[in-house]
Amino acid sequence: MKNIGVLISGGGTNLQALIDKQGSVIKSGKIVCVCSNSASAFGLERAKRAGIPSKVIRKNADCGGDTEEFSRRICEYMKEMKVDVVVLAGFLAIFGGELLREYSGRIINIHPSLIPSFCGKGMYGLKVHEAALDYGVKVTGATVHIVNEVVDGGKILMQKAVYVKEGDTPEKLQRRVMEEAEWIILPEAVEAFCAGKI
Ligand code: GRF
8 A cells, every 4th residue: 555645736626536536446545645835725625624634835935945945845744754656736836856856756747738738837727728729729638647857747647638619718628627537537547556557
């Protein structure tokens, strides 16, 4: 049974999907902690309701804006909680350093597009769906991938396609991509990774 640490920044709907699928889809891992870079992240409330320990580590307020110190503090908490696999679920802060080195090959991210489309530096949240609609793609989706030093650049573990519909706004498309792709493939990919299948 692998210990899973989840990093969040906001609403935590992907964290909720992981929590809800524990025991059904996720059988080879257990969420042992949540870490947020924002004290106001609703995902912290989701963790509390699920009885999962959590910690806030803010890059500016707690780490003087230093990315190395921020990465070190998060890594320290992950090791304190005996985390084996780190999952970024809507985590929007840039990190690197000790966390990336210590957990190399064991950090998983969910991105709301079919990488290599609409990804990379500055491509997150609604901006991804605005770019997809601006380009006029007919199909988008979500990607689960291993995190490395390149933003959205690591090995792809799982993808799921979602059709763009007439009249879609970025908000409507984001919601559909979450419901029909993110909340499905993230738990599936986390289970497969914890089980050593991918
Ligand atoms: C989602 O679109 C996710 O793909 C992206 O962050 C957004 C918010 O996720 N990484 P959540 O509701 O905080 O899980």
